[in-house]
Amino acid sequence: MQCPNQFLMLPTHHSLPLMNFPDFQTKSSSFCSWNRIPKIHHGPKAYHGFYVENASKKMLPFPPKVKNITSTSNPFVKHCVKLRLSSSYRYLHGSVLVVGAILDRPIIECLLVLDNSHIPEEIDYPSVHIIRVNSVVMSKLSGVQSNDSVHVIALVRFPTTFHVASDNLLEEDCRKWFSFPHRILVLDGIQDPGNLGTLLRSATAFRWGGVLLLPGCCDPFNEKALRAGRGASFQIQIITGNWTHIETLRKEFQMKMLAGHPSISDKLNPVLKLSKELADSLAELPLCLVLGSEGTGLSETSKSSCELVSIPMAGEFESLNVSVAGGIFMYMLQPENHVTI
Structure with missing residues (x-):
């Protein structure tokens, strides 16, 4: 069985605009979480029209400089977990949570790195938003209980492919x-x-x-x-x-x-x-x-x-x-x- 923390470099694709993320500098987040999303199924009609249009409307600049998250109740953590678990939520926001793999920079929105873990040399610091998280938050984000198995999670945009x-x-x-x-x-x-x-x-x-x-x-x-x-x-x-x-x-x-x-x-x-x-x-x-x-x-x-x-x-x-x-x-x-x- 392969370790999910193994890094994987993929080819470059053109990226989509950055999505709307929580404003960590305020108590009341500007991020609008969709708590009630209709159940949809994979198919040609499922993610077309309403979902695509609303996803494009929710594309806003990346949040202010945030370097650390220590709580699993943080709205951005909840957003990421929902991206991992919900297909409809992924398609609504046009983003994917990739556990334990590093993709090429143009489609990376954010890199969540475990405290004291090494940041891969391939990552360009000025262009990639990096957030440090503790082991509790990393376990919540990854869905993996072992703190030693996942050190990096990438939040990426849907590829143009x-x-x-x-x-x-x-x-x-x-x-x-x-x-x-x-x-x-x-x-x-x-x-x-x-x-x-x-x-x-x-x-x-x-x-x-x-x-x-x-x-x-x-x-x-x-x-x-x-x-x-x-x-x-x-x-x-x-x-x-x-x-x-x-x-x-x-x-x-x-x-x-x-x-x-x-x-x-x-x-x-x-x-x-x-x-x-x-x-x-x-x-x-x-x-x-x-x-x-x-x-x-x-x-x-x-x-x-x-x-x-x-x-x-x-x-x-x-x-x-x-x-x-x-x-x-x-x-x-x-x-x-x-x-x-």
């Missing part, structure tokens, strides 16, 4: 979703954050062009997804959308549609076997690979819209964990030559 596709998006705009749409991973109802994070990590490692999340997937900025992905949520291009967006993408780039499926054949849609020969025959073709959840598998739309492909296995096993299967699929189908278009 993340986009929520709107229902009224024009077809030609799909070219802006992915810089390299030769290999796109589509996740269909992946609810387990550990599996989703691992799949994002594998897609990044095997140079896939991006990931499209269908409705029912968990939040890619969920703390468990971030931990499993080791920062992949900030590196690979991620789009949330639905099958209308996939169809737009397919038509625009003439993409072949594949879906991972157990080896049990469907009379209406026979299952191909993953092999080097199959991978070689698809090497020059842009494609989408759809993976379904372990519990319910592929949706009917996914099964009817794709050619089904299985991983040959010995013994009586019919399927693998989706993150394991996804890693095998993405390795076999990875682009041989990565060229940015």
